[in-house]
Amino acid sequence: MNWTEFFAMGGHAVYIWPVYGIAAVILAFNVIQPVTRRRTVFKRLRQYYRIKSKAR
Amino acid sequence: MHKYASPKIFYPFAGKLLPWLAALTAVLLVTGIYLGLFVAPPDYQQGDTVRIMFIHVPAAWMSMFIYVVMAAAGAIALSWQVKLAEVLASACAPIGASFTLLALVSGSLWGKPMWGTWWAWDARLTSELILLFLYLGFMALQASIEDPRRAARACAILALVGVVNIPIIHFSVEWWNTLHQAASVSKLGKPSIHIDILIPLLVMFGAFKAFFATTVLMRMRNELLERERETQWVAQVVEQDK
Numbered sequence: 001m002n003w004t005e006f007f008a009m010g011g012h013a014v015y016i017w018p019v020y021g022i023a024a025v026i027l028a029f030n031v032i033q034p035v036t037r038r039r040t041v042f043k044r045l046r047q048y049y050r051i052k053s054k055a056r
Numbered sequence: 057m058h059k060y061a062s063p064k065i066f067y068p069f070a071g072k073l074l075p076w077l078a079a080l081t082a083v084l085l086v087t088g089i090y091l092g093l094f095v096a097p098p099d100y101q102q103g104d105t106v107r108i109m110f111i112h113v114p115a116a117w118m119s120m121f122i123y124v125v126m127a128a129a130g131a132i133a134l135s136w137q138v139k140l141a142e143v144l145a146s147a148c149a150p151i152g153a154s155f156t157l158l159a160l161v162s163g164s165l166w167g168k169p170m171w172g173t174w175w176a177w178d179a180r181l182t183s184e185l186i187l188l189f190l191y192l193g194f195m196a197l198q199a200s201i202e203d204p205r206r207a208a209r210a211c212a213i214l215a216l217v218g219v220v221n222i223p224i225i226h227f228s229v230e231w232w233n234t235l236h237q238a239a240s241v242s243k244l245g246k247p248s249i250h251i252d253i254l255i256p257l258l259v260m261f262g263a264f265k266a267f268f269a270t271t272v273l274m275r276m277r278n279e280l281l282e283r284e285r286e287t288q289w290v291a292q293v294v295e296q297d298k
Contacts, residue, residue: 009104015165015168016107019166022158023111026155029154030154030271033150035274037278038277041278042281045285046294049291
């Protein structure tokens, strides 16, 4: 298989590759967001329980 | 079945499902992209731009599918005050918005070389844009109401009113004279596309569905921890996490 030809996509490279790139970015964002949110939630809840147990 | 609606049971259950769903997503995604980019032949009219369809069509299907899931969850939340349904509805919105955006952008990037325009105010494109606004409206409304239960109720009503847009999107290409072509896969009878194009399309649809299942569970688990922070089981989950 000829890679140059493959990347040229029959002259439509400028339309096809951005679609795959944007898809990758949107999917990655949808994975990273809940992963980081999970860390924040655990951090916040640990703090919350600490304060609550002190207040008691 | 009923017991899985309890957050305490659901949380670890979803946690056990997650690695399997993530693996399934990865396998389907790699297979779908391989078939779409390397195996599928260029279309006799569209040339290689047909490869945009392997992203565009499944993303557009997902945008509607997720909305229906969100509205159904909203209806259940409204009728029976099921907390898990509230959490499901709110977890659907950002993922649905993402797929809607992807469908719009990929459609635009296909429209330019094939139609000669990035955008047209035809019924299909406009109703899909309205779908994006419905998702964004749902998220904005939720963010604006402090109490999670009241927010969920208001959002469920918005989602249910907006569900009227779904058949409009689906049938727009039949009801109006649109620039967007009519359906080729879900047409009654035999799909009118070649098997080498149809298979990557369906594999990518499966990949996006698995992706949705994975990420919606991740979001639901986060949301449940926050909302149930006063319960013993959440305190235990947080304590055991080191």
